[in-house]
Amino acid sequence: MFESAELGHSIPDEVYKKEIPALREALLDMQYDLAQAKKFPVLILIGGVDGAGKGETANLLNEWMDPRLIHTHAFGPTTEDEAERPPMWRYWQKMPPKGRIGILFGAWYTAPILENRDSKPGQSLDNHLNDIVRFERMLTDEGTLIIKLWFHLSKKQQKQRIAELEANPKTRWRVTDQDKQHLKHYEAFRTLTGHILRETSTANAPWMVIEGSDPNYRGLTTGRYLLDTIRNRLDSKTPPPRKASAPALELVASDGRNVLNTLDLSKSLEKDEYKEQLEEYQGKINLLTRHEKFKQISVIIAFEGVDAAGKGGAIRRVTQAMDARTYSIIPIAAPSDEESAQPYLWRFWRQIPRRGRVTIFDRTWYGRVLVERVEGFCNSQDWMRAYAEINDFEEQLTQHNIVLVKFWLNIDKDEQLKRFKEREDTAFKRYKITEEDWRNREKWDDYQQAVCDMIDRTSTERAPWTLVESNDKKFARIKILKTICEQVEHKLESLK
Amino acid sequence: MFESAELGHSIPDEVYKKEIPALREALLDMQYDLAQAKKFPVLILIGGVDGAGKGETANLLNEWMDPRLIHTHAFGPTTEDEAERPPMWRYWQKMPPKGRIGILFGAWYTAPILENRDSKPGQSLDNHLNDIVRFERMLTDEGTLIIKLWFHLSKKQQKQRIAELEANPKTRWRVTDQDKQHLKHYEAFRTLTGHILRETSTANAPWMVIEGSDPNYRGLTTGRYLLDTIRNRLDSKTPPPRKASAPALELVASDGRNVLNTLDLSKSLEKDEYKEQLEEYQGKINLLTRHEKFKQISVIIAFEGVDAAGKGGAIRRVTQAMDARTYSIIPIAAPSDEESAQPYLWRFWRQIPRRGRVTIFDRTWYGRVLVERVEGFCNSQDWMRAYAEINDFEEQLTQHNIVLVKFWLNIDKDEQLKRFKEREDTAFKRYKITEEDWRNREKWDDYQQAVCDMIDRTSTERAPWTLVESNDKKFARIKILKTICEQVEHKLESLK
Numbered sequence: 001m002f003e004s005a006e007l008g009h010s011i012p013d014e015v016y017k018k019e020i021p022a023l024r025e026a027l028l029d030m031q032y033d034l035a036q037a038k039k040f041p042v043l044i045l046i047g048g049v050d051g052a053g054k055g056e057t058a059n060l061l062n063e064w065m066d067p068r069l070i071h072t073h074a075f076g077p078t079t080e081d082e083a084e085r086p087p088m089w090r091y092w093q094k095m096p097p098k099g100r101i102g103i104l105f106g107a108w109y110t111a112p113i114l115e116n117r118d119s120k121p122g123q124s125l126d127n128h129l130n131d132i133v134r135f136e137r138m139l140t141d142e143g144t145l146i147i148k149l150w151f152h153l154s155k156k157q158q159k160q161r162i163a164e165l166e167a168n169p170k171t172r173w174r175v176t177d178q179d180k181q182h183l184k185h186y187e188a189f190r191t192l193t194g195h196i197l198r199e200t201s202t203a204n205a206p207w208m209v210i211e212g213s214d215p216n217y218r219g220l221t222t223g224r225y226l227l228d229t230i231r232n233r234l235d236s237k238t239p240p241p242r243k244a245s246a247p248a249l250e251l252v253a254s255d256g257r258n259v260l261n262t263l264d265l266s267k268s269l270e271k272d273e274y275k276e277q278l279e280e281y282q283g284k285i286n287l288l289t290r291h292e293k294f295k296q297i298s299v300i301i302a303f304e305g306v307d308a309a310g311k312g313g314a315i316r317r318v319t320q321a322m323d324a325r326t327y328s329i330i331p332i333a334a335p336s337d338e339e340s341a342q343p344y345l346w347r348f349w350r351q352i353p354r355r356g357r358v359t360i361f362d363r364t365w366y367g368r369v370l371v372e373r374v375e376g377f378c379n380s381q382d383w384m385r386a387y388a389e390i391n392d393f394e395e396q397l398t399q400h401n402i403v404l405v406k407f408w409l410n411i412d413k414d415e416q417l418k419r420f421k422e423r424e425d426t427a428f429k430r431y432k433i434t435e436e437d438w439r440n441r442e443k444w445d446d447y448q449q450a451v452c453d454m455i456d457r458t459s460t461e462r463a464p465w466t467l468v469e470s471n472d473k474k475f476a477r478i479k480i481l482k483t484i485c486e487q488v489e490h491k492l493e494s495l496k
Numbered sequence: 497m498f499e500s501a502e503l504g505h506s507i508p509d510e511v512y513k514k515e516i517p518a519l520r521e522a523l524l525d526m527q528y529d530l531a532q533a534k535k536f537p538v539l540i541l542i543g544g545v546d547g548a549g550k551g552e553t554a555n556l557l558n559e560w561m562d563p564r565l566i567h568t569h570a571f572g573p574t575t576e577d578e579a580e581r582p583p584m585w586r587y588w589q590k591m592p593p594k595g596r597i598g599i600l601f602g603a604w605y606t607a608p609i610l611e612n613r614d615s616k617p618g619q620s621l622d623n624h625l626n627d628i629v630r631f632e633r634m635l636t637d638e639g640t641l642i643i644k645l646w647f648h649l650s651k652k653q654q655k656q657r658i659a660e661l662e663a664n665p666k667t668r669w670r671v672t673d674q675d676k677q678h679l680k681h682y683e684a685f686r687t688l689t690g691h692i693l694r695e696t697s698t699a700n701a702p703w704m705v706i707e708g709s710d711p712n713y714r715g716l717t718t719g720r721y722l723l724d725t726i727r728n729r730l731d732s733k734t735p736p737p738r739k740a741s742a743p744a745l746e747l748v749a750s751d752g753r754n755v756l757n758t759l760d761l762s763k764s765l766e767k768d769e770y771k772e773q774l775e776e777y778q779g780k781i782n783l784l785t786r787h788e789k790f791k792q793i794s795v796i797i798a799f800e801g802v803d804a805a806g807k808g809g810a811i812r813r814v815t816q817a818m819d820a821r822t823y824s825i826i827p828i829a830a831p832s833d834e835e836s837a838q839p840y841l842w843r844f845w846r847q848i849p850r851r852g853r854v855t856i857f858d859r860t861w862y863g864r865v866l867v868e869r870v871e872g873f874c875n876s877q878d879w880m881r882a883y884a885e886i887n888d889f890e891e892q893l894t895q896h897n898i899v900l901v902k903f904w905l906n907i908d909k910d911e912q913l914k915r916f917k918e919r920e921d922t923a924f925k926r927y928k929i930t931e932e933d934w935r936n937r938e939k940w941d942d943y944q945q946a947v948c949d950m951i952d953r954t955s956t957e958r959a960p961w962t963l964v965e966s967n968d969k970k971f972a973r974i975k976i977l978k979t980i981c982e983q984v985e986h987k988l989e990s991l992k
Contacts, residue, residue, distance in 0.1 A: 105821065319563045
């Protein structure tokens with residue numbers, strides 16, 4: 001991995017000085033084109049050996065280009081706010097929007113390096129790297145141009161650099177004990193990072209290793225590489241690379257049975273029974289959210305369902321059980337322009353609750369594989385890859401002590417018609433029924449197929465779907481409350 | 497203040513039950529109209545005596561209305577992220593956008609109550625309350641409907657409530673030592689909060705005191721008050737109340753001299769001198785940002801200026817001096833749709849830097865009194881009140897150990913023409929010159945007048961304007977760097 005970056009590359013000053021003006025002009029030009037087009041974000045990840053010029057290069061790029069269109073972030077120790085969310089949350093907060101360049105130091109590569117510094121890379125590291133590959137794949141599929149730069153020094157160069165810094169009274173302070181410590185373990189670090197770089201160098205997001213000892217070589221190489229890569233993407237007429245056409249995902253069962261049409265929608269509850277159980281489960285939810293251990297977890301409740309299946313009413317029965325200071329409800333409609341400038345999962349990441357809090361999504365990230373699929377708002381490659389991306393996203397949530405409860409509320413076509421007509425007749429419900437609802441109804445079968453695929457592909461052990469028979473609202477609400485109780489209770493019991 | 501709320505108000509159950517359905521329907525109806533119109537946000541502040549039903553009322557409102565369109569926030573102890581910003585920052589993060597209802601508990605009233613609980617209200621409390629009045633005035637002028645609800649209990653009722661809770665084993669846990677402590681100091685608390693409520697009950701944001709002992713009375717009164725107030729605003733054809741027409745703010749000096757045309761724009765620097773001083777001051781800024789005490793402060797640098805006055809080039813000379821991980825540059829252009837749904841200062845509040853960090857604004861909140869004034873993007877009442885609002889905003893920054901450096905870059909009309917033409921000729925600068933720039937140039941005199949007013953009205957001791965003679969770029973850049981050094985240095989020296 002590092003062979004070509006230990007050759008002692010260097011560029012004489014006179015060559016460097018001659019090359020720079022044209023390079024800078026071309027970089028600026030590229031940058032304004034990028035900002036004007038607003039087609040994709042550029043994410044530059046910077047990693048490397050101590051003293052190989054990581055910071056210097058970021059500063060140089062900001063100097064050469066228009067720094068108003070670049071955002072540079074280094075990540076210190078996690079803050080309180082960050083620690084209460086899954087580890088990737090802090091990086092999602094710093095993603096550059098379309099048309100901008102974001103420079104992130106270390107980012108998601110810092111943890112695997114630090115965690116494996118003193119041990120032989122094993123299974124857990126490879127799992128971690130696999131997660132990173134999948135995450136970056138999602139970003140590039142969403143259109144982000146990822147440029148990963150690793151600045152390298154050979155052991156000899158590293159030693160020499162420390163000696164030089166120490167010799168100069170002005171720079172001596174920059175040499176820390178940690179630097180010396182790192183030098184001692186240079187070989188192990190080289191092996192570890194070599195492994196990490198190899199495993200995470202993919203066609204869509206390859207690492208570029210740059211020798212760091214000569215500033216001229218380092219700067220010129222980096223500048224040219226960025227220019228070529230970004231310019232190339234800007235000028236390409238074809239959309240970002242997609243996977244080749246894949247086999248159809250939906251399997252239409254030859255006996256016509258599926259998870260939805262085999263639901264027993266006649267299930268119902270008597271009024272008295274309903275009232276009793278409503279009180280019971282609402283009381284239980286109330287106690288659970290006041291439980292001492294509840295401060296250690298977060299809860300995300302995801303509601304999806306047929307139009308008019310009763311999501312709003314169900315959500316109200318849930319929130320009635322809780323103190324209003326405990327929950328937030330996020331209704332998902334068209335994205336804001338800030339959200340449109342980011343990968344589709346971004347708008348959900350920004351709403352991840354803190355510890356001890358509940359976030360209820362009224363429609364969710366599954367819009368990708370439901371409405372966007374059926375209405376053709378995204379192409380088939382996009383929604384086909386979304387199943388795996390969503391599973392990855394949800395895995396991050398559940399691994400971080402977030403209880404994720406997912407509901408699909410199902411009613412049949414007749415019941416829907418009845419409810420649409422009722423809504424048209426009730427004054428304060430008139431906003432609930434639109435032309436669009438009637439249009440969606442025409443695509444009933446397509447939606448049902450999309451739902452079946454979604455359930456098959458995203459019902460995981462840690463975040464299973466709960467299908468709710470909703471022709472009878474009372475039955476549906478109790479099933480929802482009970483499921484939330486069970487899943488939160490189960491989580492609390494599992495905590496020490 | 498509390499007299500009418502100590503009368504032992506109550507509503508019989510049968511009346512309550514009869515009234516509720518119509519009230520709920522009207523509230524829902526109002527809420528959907530509000531969401532549909534997206535014309536203004538509703539901010540409900542809730543305060544009051546312990547046990548007077550603050551939490552219960554918020555829960556009830558969420559139950560009665562559509563909780564998906566309400567956001568309820570309570571504020572705990574300040575987090576790390578919050579402590580690094582001015583006290584009001586955390587509230588700005590929770591402001592409801594247009595069309596939504598936000599319920600905030602305590603909010604900016606918590607601090608003055610806690611801080612004065614054990615002392616006689618004095619000068620500093622009144623200053624604090626005055627700040628609150630000004631802040632709320634700004635919000636209502638920006639269109640926010642502020643509804644302030646105070647839930648009250650007489651001492652007798654308070655005592656009785658605690659006795660009742662204690663008598664019931666199920667609720668005993670809710671009575672804390674603090675409750676008993678508070679009861680002991682009931683009189684002092686009543687006096688203090690009475691004073692606070694009186695001082696902050698303004699025509700645009702009055703307090704409504706509601707007796708809290710009878711849940712029926714409390715709920716019905718609150719519901720009706722909200723319904724009337726919001727419905728009234730929704731149905732009003734006239735825009736939100738503005739101040740009566742005020743005297744013109746600009747004073748055109750009869751001798752034609754102003755702060756801009758008396759600037760000596762011939763000031764310049766030789767190339768050698770420039771190089772030497774550039775190195776000197778950039779080195780100094782670099783050392784200052786690495787200073788041990790720099791971690792205790794934040795820096796905001798605000799750049800305004802005539803088009804083509806050289807803001808971009810100056811900003812680059814500043815950022816060259818710093819590590820890219822230290823600063824962010826925020827170019828201010830048209831607001832995003834999330835920003836447009838908030839008071840105009842919101843988009844700047846969201847960018848306030850953490851400790852040890854520098855934020856550079858390329859154009860700023862002064863857009864209100866410059867481009868928005870001259871181009872008529874807001875009405876004259878809006879920009880006339882902005883001077884005081886901006887001074888309040890900046891006072892909050894500087895009081896929180898934020899160094900605020902403000903630059904106005906001035907060039908004359910001939911110099912601007914020269915630079916516009918140069919820009920049109922240079923390939924990578926072509927994005928820097930637009931039709932709009934030429935149009936703005938036609939309003940040169942109006943802009944100059946707006947700038948003079950701005951400088952007169954917003955140059956304060958803690959956040960003075962620095963006027964930069966910018967016909968010579970070298971001179972301008974050095975003056976800017978030098979000013980930053982001085983102001984940061986001055987701040988660091990003032991710290992213990």
